[in-house]
Amino acid sequence: MVTASELEETLRTHLREDVLEFTLARRNRVFSKVRNGSHRQAVKLFQDMGGHLSVITSVDLGEELELVYHFELHPLQVSLKTSAPRGNPRIETISDIYPSAAWYEREAMEMMGITVVNHPDPRHLFLPDDYTEYPLRRF
Amino acid sequence: MSLNPLISIFIIPGLLFTSVMTFLYAGVYRKVRARMQNRRGPPFLQPFYDFVKLLSKDSVKPEKAGALFTWAPVIALASILVVPMLFPVWGLSFAGDVIVVIYVLNMSSIMLAVGGFSSASPFGAVGGSREVTQLFAYELPLAISIVAVAVRAGSFSLAGIAEAQEVHGMLFYQLPFACIAFLSIIPAKIGLQPFDIPEAEQEILGGPLVEYSGYRLAIFTLSNQVKMFTVISLAVILFFWKNWWMFLITGGLLWLVFIFIKIISARVKTEQSFVFFWNYMAVLAVIDLVRVVI
Amino acid sequence: MDVVVQFGPQHLALAEPERLRVHAEGEKVVNVDIAMGYNHRGIEKLAERKTYEQDILLVERICGICSMSHPVAFTQAVEDIANVTVPERANYSRMIIAELERIHSHLLWAGIAAEIIGIETLFMYIWRDREFVLDQLEIITGNRNHYAWNTVGGCRKDITEKHIPGLLTALDVVERRTEYYIDSFLRNRTIKARLVGTGILPREDARRLCTVGPLARASGYAVDVRKDDPHLAYDKVDFEKIVLDEEDNMARAKVRLLEIIESVKIIRQAVTALRELSGGEIAVKVKQIPPGEGVGRYEAPRGEVFHYVRSNGTFYPERVKIRAPTYANVQAVPVMLQGDTLGDVPITLASIDPCFCCTDR
Numbered sequence: 117m118v119t120a121s122e123l124e125e126t127l128r129t130h131l132r133e134d135v136l137e138f139t140l141a142r143r144n145r146v147f148s149k150v151r152n153g154s155h156r157q158a159v160k161l162f163q164d165m166g167g168h169l170s171v172i173t174s175v176d177l178g179e180e181l182e183l184v185y186h187f188e189l190h191p192l193q194v195s196l197k198t199s200a201p202r203g204n205p206r207i208e209t210i211s212d213i214y215p216s217a218a219w220y221e222r223e224a225m226e227m228m229g230i231t232v233v234n235h236p237d238p239r240h241l242f243l244p245d246d247y248t249e250y251p252l253r254r255f
Numbered sequence: 256m257s258l259n260p261l262i263s264i265f266i267i268p269g270l271l272f273t274s275v276m277t278f279l280y281a282g283v284y285r286k287v288r289a290r291m292q293n294r295r296g297p298p299f300l301q302p303f304y305d306f307v308k309l310l311s312k313d314s315v316k317p318e319k320a321g322a323l324f325t326w327a328p329v330i331a332l333a334s335i336l337v338v339p340m341l342f343p344v345w346g347l348s349f350a351g352d353v354i355v356v357i358y359v360l361n362m363s364s365i366m367l368a369v370g371g372f373s374s375a376s377p378f379g380a381v382g383g384s385r386e387v388t389q390l391f392a393y394e395l396p397l398a399i400s401i402v403a404v405a406v407r408a409g410s411f412s413l414a415g416i417a418e419a420q421e422v423h424g425m426l427f428y429q430l431p432f433a434c435i436a437f438l439s440i441i442p443a444k445i446g447l448q449p450f451d452i453p454e455a456e457q458e459i460l461g462g463p464l465v466e467y468s469g470y471r472l473a474i475f476t477l478s479n480q481v482k483m484f485t486v487i488s489l490a491v492i493l494f495f496w497k498n499w500w501m502f503l504i505t506g507g508l509l510w511l512v513f514i515f516i517k518i519i520s521a522r523v524k525t526e527q528s529f530v531f532f533w534n535y536m537a538v539l540a541v542i543d544l545v546r547v548v549i
Numbered sequence: 550m551d552v553v554v555q556f557g558p559q560h561l562a563l564a565e566p567e568r569l570r571v572h573a574e575g576e577k578v579v580n581v582d583i584a585m586g587y588n589h590r591g592i593e594k595l596a597e598r599k600t601y602e603q604d605i606l607l608v609e610r611i612c613g614i615c616s617m618s619h620p621v622a623f624t625q626a627v628e629d630i631a632n633v634t635v636p637e638r639a640n641y642s643r644m645i646i647a648e649l650e651r652i653h654s655h656l657l658w659a660g661i662a663a664e665i666i667g668i669e670t671l672f673m674y675i676w677r678d679r680e681f682v683l684d685q686l687e688i689i690t691g692n693r694n695h696y697a698w699n700t701v702g703g704c705r706k707d708i709t710e711k712h713i714p715g716l717l718t719a720l721d722v723v724e725r726r727t728e729y730y731i732d733s734f735l736r737n738r739t740i741k742a743r744l745v746g747t748g749i750l751p752r753e754d755a756r757r758l759c760t761v762g763p764l765a766r767a768s769g770y771a772v773d774v775r776k777d778d779p780h781l782a783y784d785k786v787d788f789e790k791i792v793l794d795e796e797d798n799m800a801r802a803k804v805r806l807l808e809i810i811e812s813v814k815i816i817r818q819a820v821t822a823l824r825e826l827s828g829g830e831i832a833v834k835v836k837q838i839p840p841g842e843g844v845g846r847y848e849a850p851r852g853e854v855f856h857y858v859r860s861n862g863t864f865y866p867e868r869v870k871i872r873a874p875t876y877a878n879v880q881a882v883p884v885m886l887q888g889d890t891l892g893d894v895p896i897t898l899a900s901i902d903p904c905f906c907c908t909d910r
Contacts, residue, residue, distance in 0.1 A: 142629050144778070145844050168772065169759045170846075170855045171872035184870075186844065186857060190777055193844050195857070216759040216880050227593075242586035242909055251594055292673040377554050381576075381891060448667050449739045455667065455892065460560070521739035522667030524892050525576065 118165060118189055120146055130161060137197075146194045152207060155185070155198040159210045162187050162194065172220035174228035176254045181205045181230050185217075200230070208233045227252040273339040273481060278303045280487070280510055281480045287514050302480060306473050314469025319375035327370035328471050332478035334362035338485045342492060343414040352411055353401050356489065360444070363478055364390050367453070370475065371463025382462020386453035388525055392532045393440045393450075399540035400433035404493050407547045413492055420496040427494040433543035434494045436536040438509075441490060443528065445483045447513060449520040450528050487513070556894060558587050564661075565905040569882075569898065576890045581883040588909035596869035601627055601701055601838060604866065608856070611871065612907040613694050614657065617643075617650045618849030619871065619907075620699040622856040625780060626845030627701050630860050631835050638829035639703035640782040641819045645716075646690065646698050647781065647847075648812040648819070652723060653682040654850035655805040655812075658902045659730060662802060665896045666743040671733060678726045681719040688715060703832025710827075713820055720813050727809045734802050744799035748885045748897035751796060758881045762852020762874045763808065764901050767801040769794035774848035786818040798900045805902075838862070849874055851902045873907030 120140040127135050127148065134154040139147050150158055166189070173184040182199040200207050209232045211218040221232045222241040229250035232238070240247065281302035289296025298304070316324055337359050341352075364386060371383030404426055405411045408419035420426055427434045443450035453462045467475055487506050495505045523531070556569035566587035572580040592611055596604045608619040621643060628635060656679040663671035683693045689712050690696035698704055734740055750760070755768035765772050771792045775783040788811045793800040838860045845856040852874025861867040878901040885897050 141841075141843070142632065145629065147842060170853070171857070171870065171876070173857050173868065173870035175859065175868045184857065186855065186872075188777070193778065193846065195842070195844065214759065215757060216877060219876070219880055240586075242589045244586070251591065292670045293677055294673060377552055380552065381554065451667065452892070518668075518670040519737070520668060521663070521737065521743050522892075523739055523742050524890060526890075527742050 118192060120144070120192060123189065123192060123194070124148075126161060127158060131157060144192050146192050147197070148194065149197040149199075152198045152200050155183075155196060156208055156210060156213070158196055159185065159187075159213050162189060162196075163213055165189055167194070169214040169216055169220075172217060172224055174224040174230055174252065176228065176252065178202075178254070181228055181253075183207055183224060183230060185210070205230045206233050207231070209235045211236060226250070229253060270336065273336065273484065276484045277477070277480045278306075280484045283507075283510065284483070284514055287511065288518055291515070291518050306477055309468075309473035309476070310470050312469045314467075314471045316471075317375050317466050320466065321373040321375075323369050323373040324466075325471060327366045327373065328467070328474035328478060331363040331366035331370070332474050332481070334359045334366070335478050335481045335485060339481075339488070341413055342488060343417040353405055353413060353416070353493075354411060356413065357397065357401060360482075360486070360489075361390065361394070363482055364444070367463045367475070367479075370467070371453075371465075374463070374466035376466050378460050378465045379463050382453050382455075382465065385455075385525060386463060389443055389450070389453055389528065392525075392529045393443045393536075396436040396532055396536040396540045397440050399537060399544055400430075400437045401493065403430055403433040403540060403544040403547050406544070417492055417496045421498070425495050425497065430494070430543045430547070432539040436540035436543075437490055437493065439536050440532070441486050441513060442516065443532070444486050446479065447517040449516075449523045451522055452525055452528060455522055483510075554891060554894075556898070560895075565903070567903070567905040569894070571886070571891065571894055573891050576892070578886045578889050578891060578894065581886050583879060583882065585879075585905065586909055588906040590906075590910060592910040593869055593871060597866060600864045601866065604869065605699055605701070606697065608869075608871065609695055609697065609699075611910055612873070612904055614654050614904065615650060615849040615851065615854070615907070616695045617647045617698065618847050618854040619856070619873075621647060621781070622845035622847040622854045623858065623869070624699045624701050624845070625847065626843035626856045626858040627838060627860075627866075628835075629843030629845070630841040630858065631701065631838050633702050633833055633835055635703050636830040636833060637782070638707070638823065638826050639831050641823045641826065642704050642708045642831070643699065644781040644783065644786075645708060645816050645819045645823070646686070646696055648816045649682055649686055649689075651812045651850045652809050653679050653686070654902075655809050656682070656723075656727075658805055658850075658899075659734075659802065662798075662896065662899055663740075665899050666740065668737075668740065671730070674726075675730060678723060681722050685712075685716050685719045688712060700832055701838075702835040703830070705832070707831045708823060710824070713824070717817070717820065720816060724810060724813045727806060727813075731803070731806045734799070734806065741799065743893075743896060744797065744802060746797050746799075747889055747893045748798040748801075748900050749796050750881055750885045752794065754881065754884050755796075758884065759877055760852075760881050761877050762848070762850075762902075763801055763804045764852065764878050764881065766790070766792045767804045768796045772853070774846050774853045778846055780847060782819065782822070783815075785822070786815050788812075788815050798896055801900045838864075838866075851875060851904055851907075852878060871910055873904060873910070875901065875904045876908045879903060879908065 124138045131154050134151040137149040168188040170186040175182040180199040180201055182197055185196040187194040209221055221235055224230050225232050226240045226243045282299040285301055286296045286299055338356055368383040368386040371379035408416040410416055446454050487509050491502050491505045552573050554571045554573055558566040558568050568584040570582040571578055605620050608623045609616050611619050656675050660672040660675035687693050690698055750768045752769040755765050755770040761772055773790045776790050791804050791807045793804055840860055840862040842859040847854045855872035857870040858866050859868040
């Protein structure tokens with residue numbers, strides 16, 4: 117059992133000013149944004165707390181592309197965001213920490229065109245292999 | 256009483272009688288299974304309709320398939336049709352030898368495997384290799400139990416075995432273990448659950464038959480259906496022979512028992528069937544063989 | 550002999566297109582490669598072009614079997630953004646439909662599992678009894694699937710007193726028959742020969758791969774959104790979280806069949822509660838969805854359905870992310886197949902109760 121304030125404190129002590137946002141919403145939903153690069157450290161923290169990776173969402177913010185990592189840290193539901201500029205959307209993989217992240221990252225790569233760095237298997241997952249566009253991006 | 260050999264080849268117990276009995280058995284199989292599964296089931300003559308329908312359809316041969324792809328079903332049907340002619344029903348047409356019967360029966364299984372291998376499909380190949388493995392599994396108890404029967408009856412011909420039973424009573428009472436071993440082989444031989452491993456539809460899509468269509472499939476299916484009737488009849492002749500009409504009744508009852516076993520069991524795996532046949536059924540058969548020899 | 554056997558895109562044991570390339574040595578499975586996407590319909594993109602009300606009907610059509618789970622998860626996410634509280638009565642009636650759906654989905658799975666291991670009689674019987682549940686769903690909602698039950702802020706229809714006697718009778722039948730099926734699965738030797746000891750997913754792997762639903766619970770990894778993150782009225786009814794630690798295909802069958810009994814219990818309690826609440830509201834009006842983000846989680850029959858909705862204050866959502874349970878579970882299939890024989894591939898794959906049209910969206 118971890119409360120939202122404890123989680124915020126842990127994140128802020130380990131990541132310091134890399135924690136850009138931290139909000140607690142209804143029904144134990146926590147939304148937090150960290151600087152690109154330090155998300156791996158946060159994910160490792162979540163793993164030590166016994167977190168369960170639900171899914172990774174990719175969002176097109178216009179100037180930036182965002183990845184949202186959804187964790188269950190009982191009883192909290194944590195959504196950890198990190199973003200990279202649209203011109204050079206490089207975000208490092210977390211699939212070495214959570215093996216099941218590999219497929220979610222593959223989806224983010226093919227659908228949103230985010231370059232996941234150090235991904236072990238960067239093939240297309242849902243789209244055909246010769247498909248070159250990124251269907252979920254907004255133009 | 257001996258009839259003209261042509262009659263025994265073409266009418267009784269040859270082609271005509273066998274075909275009628277085959278479609279009867281297959282019809283009973285479809286209908287009884289459906290009723291037991293809470294379904295209405297197809298018309299009684301559906302297997303016959305299927306046969307005719309398949310004959311009228313195109314038969315596609317895969318590009319890489321060998322010549323045996325065509326010949327395997329034909330040889331399978333031909334060899335399985337030989338067996339009923341050796342039955343001592345209605346006059347002793349030939350002095351049918353049990354060893355010959357075993358070989359001819361195996362021929363149809365081997366042809367199924369050959370057909371699977373020659374169809375150039377991984378499912379066919381896996382099905383063929385499963386068929387051969389299955390053959391190895393049940394051949395041992397089959398051979399031992401038949402030898403026990405032959406030694407007990409003092410004859411290796413089907414007619415001699417039947418005659419011995421007419422005099423001394425059914426062999427089932429004298430060789431119960433060998434009988435159980437032989438009966439346990441029947442589902443494996445004719446591809447019913449729990450031993451329909453080579454044809455497993457949900458795993459390998461019907462195995463050896465996966466690439467077959469049209470008249471080739473019709474012939475293969477018919478040979479499998481003839482096998483149902485033949486193997487059951489063989490069991491009756493070897494263990495439950497009394498006279499020819501009791502032969503038909505006992506055969507029908509046995510068939511119902513096997514349909515019942517089929518519908519209540521799941522399909523086991525290859526290694527499990529190996530363990531079953533070699534560790535249990537072979538031992539049962541050996542017990543009776545030892546008893547007979549001593 | 551090293552063979553590559555291709556299961557799918559069309560295969561008898563798979564109801565849906567999906568390709569499994571199995572590298573086998575003889576009959577022994579060495580490696581498995583899964584390819585998805587044969588059912589990709591771009592629903593996430595489509596959801597950004599429709600209003601919230603339309604999206605509910607859209608996400609309902611992601612899956613034909615768990616067609617209650619996606620709308621519930623989606624509406625919960627949107628209700629979080631709009632900060633509305635759903636009336637009690639709507640929560641209970643949503644829960645009744647959801648649990649009925651769980652019963653029919655689990656019965657469907659048990660039938661398919663029986664068919665795959667070759668015992669088609671059990672398949673026929675189970676699917677016959679599943680009709681009792683589908684009939685009740687049709688009487689209550691008007692449809693056997695795709696109930697169109699949800700709206701943002703509550704339900705569109707109500708379970709009234711005239712539905713209840715038939716529902717309770719059907720539950721009695723289903724409970725009695727399920728006990729018989731549990732008995733069949735546990736005592737039939739050929740079924741045991743196929744299910745016990747195959748498709749083993751060790752507990753550590755279940756946790757490491759973040760599996761969900763009955764697959765995780767059968768491996769001793771106790772995740773159940775109904776208990777962990779109570780939604781609807783699950784915190785007001787009494788039921789057990791079924792967790793077994795046998796880790797094999799048989800454990801998954803047992804978990805699902807035992808959950809049917811628990812679902813029957815839940816529905817009975819919910820019906821009692823619904824009778825006490827007679828005359829309550831079934832929905833609150835939601836006028837505008839403010840900007841924000843919400844997460845909806847729902848324990849579907851196959852595991853946790855996860856919806857993430859981000860709104861930008863317009864009538865259309867900014868982003869809808871849908872994670873179906875199979876998406877999380879199918880990554881465990883290569884682990885489960887390690888060392889199994891080729892004959893175990895269909896039943897082991899089916900033991901996660903795959904729904905590839907949910908996964909591909």
